[in-house]
Amino acid sequence: MASAPVILPTDLAKRVIDPHAYAQWDGLLDAFDYIRETSPVAKVVPEIEGLFEPFWFISRYDDVMRISKDNATFLNNPKPVVFSFNQAIEFSRAATGSNMLVDSLVVFDAPIHPKYRKLTQEWFMPRNLKQIEGEIRALAHRTIDAMIDAGPQLDFVEQVAGPYPLRVVMQILGVPPEDEPRMQMLTQQLFGGQDKDLSGSGMDQMSPDQVVQLVAGAVKNFEDYFADMAEQRRANPTDDVASVIANAMVDGEPLPPRDMAGYYIIVATAGHDTTSASTAGAMQALAQDPEQFARLKADRSLLPGIVEEAIRWTSPVQHFMRTAAQDVEMGGQLIKAGDWMMINYVAANHDPAQFDDPRRFDASRSPNRHLAFGAGAHQCLGLHLARLEMRILFEVLLDRIEGIELAGEPSRATSTFVGGLKSLPVRITPA
Numbered sequence: 001m002a003s004a005p006v007i008l009p010t011d012l013a014k015r016v017i018d019p020h021a022y023a024q025w026d027g028l029l030d031a032f033d034y035i036r037e038t039s040p041v042a043k044v045v046p047e048i049e050g051l052f053e054p055f056w057f058i059s060r061y062d063d064v065m066r067i068s069k070d071n072a073t074f075l076n077n078p079k080p081v082v083f084s085f086n087q088a089i090e091f092s093r094a095a096t097g098s099n100m101l102v103d104s105l106v107v108f109d110a111p112i113h114p115k116y117r118k119l120t121q122e123w124f125m126p127r128n129l130k131q132i133e134g135e136i137r138a139l140a141h142r143t144i145d146a147m148i149d150a151g152p153q154l155d156f157v158e159q160v161a162g163p164y165p166l167r168v169v170m171q172i173l174g175v176p177p178e179d180e181p182r183m184q185m186l187t188q189q190l191f192g193g194q195d196k197d198l199s200g201s202g203m204d205q206m207s208p209d210q211v212v213q214l215v216a217g218a219v220k221n222f223e224d225y226f227a228d229m230a231e232q233r234r235a236n237p238t239d240d241v242a243s244v245i246a247n248a249m250v251d252g253e254p255l256p257p258r259d260m261a262g263y264y265i266i267v268a269t270a271g272h273d274t275t276s277a278s279t280a281g282a283m284q285a286l287a288q289d290p291e292q293f294a295r296l297k298a299d300r301s302l303l304p305g306i307v308e309e310a311i312r313w314t315s316p317v318q319h320f321m322r323t324a325a326q327d328v329e330m331g332g333q334l335i336k337a338g339d340w341m342m343i344n345y346v347a348a349n350h351d352p353a354q355f356d357d358p359r360r361f362d363a364s365r366s367p368n369r370h371l372a373f374g375a376g377a378h379q380c381l382g383l384h385l386a387r388l389e390m391r392i393l394f395e396v397l398l399d400r401i402e403g404i405e406l407a408g409e410p411s412r413a414t415s416t417f418v419g420g421l422k423s424l425p426v427r428i429t430p431a
């Protein structure tokens, strides 16, 4: 075991924490390949002391899998589950008493986590989702109608990949269409805040303090909105997921208001920018490969493979953080109890030890045991929904268009957490 920890050189450490590095995909993958080969378990230490707490960067598939599945040794609480600067953590503590502005499923460990997760787990299973397939298909038709009206040249993210998953999530939560722009803006302030085009708030011009204020404002705004919704669903329950959360009981008590708000917020936010990114990635792969598009049009049984590979290839959730509960050895390094760790899904899903030629979009990859949905107790609650909505969208789209090609340079979001294409110019040939 190494006596002193391996520390990533400054230029590589910057790639790990700089949102702009995530907008340059090939460069990012090159950096992650290099790190994985030379120091798969290595510490990222801030150049300026106190800027952020040092953490271990974990880039190998096997290590990310091990950490994800061992929820007793690698905790989500008490340190933030998303990479954060100390200033942001301090603000959050002052504002809410917690390290994270929102306490939700991803922030809890056992014994609370399984109790909370159980509340909606059934709702998100394929058997229940079957009942809303028709509604999702109707949303897909409406989205593709609008796309064809906007064509032949259009931005696929703006017309389809962006709005469609948002509508699906809002539908399952029972949020009316007129409130969708508010939800979209709030989510992007929470998750895409590092990207000036996505936050829509000129955040790049703001001081860190102002940014944190803006994010806290977004959280408060969400909380108020969902407090009203919970009240309505208690008075008039329906079979939507919002009613399940509003009427949930844990150990004989309703959820405390902050936890209830956190539950709504995670369902409202976790499901759309993520699915947007994988949907846009699938379209990009098809637009770049007309033969694959033609094969898929002729044989729809290829669709689940395309969807799964798009999710791996894009890895929209780029990382989560964990905290070691006890000393552990990994990759020849001693990770001490209390150490913070970044499990990087982009790096793990491009590990050549697990995936042949990982940068290639290969819809026939089998097995495709990617980690884009995580693994273990926190594995994505919405993974069946994400797959279902992508499959339905492409079924509808394939019936309606004859061909699609790139019509400009795609561009990526500037974000270390949830990332993906923010623009995908295409030209379509309607059927």
Ligand code: HEM
Binding pocket: 068, 105, 106, 107, 117, 169, 266, 267, 268, 270, 271, 272, 274, 275, 278, 311, 315, 316, 317, 320, 345, 371, 372, 373, 374, 375, 376, 377, 378, 379, 380, 381, 382, 383, 385, 386
């Ligand atoms: C392609 C789309 C999606 C991707 C890539 C994705 C990815 C992830 C990842 C990586 C995690 C953390 C897993 C872990 O820590 O092991 C997660 C958790 C979660 N996701 Fe997703 N997600 C997607 C879509 C959705 C959708 C559609 C929903 C629901 C509307 C959703 C709801 C959640 C929730 C509630 C959690 C927290 C689960 C827990 O901590 O127990 N996600 N997701």
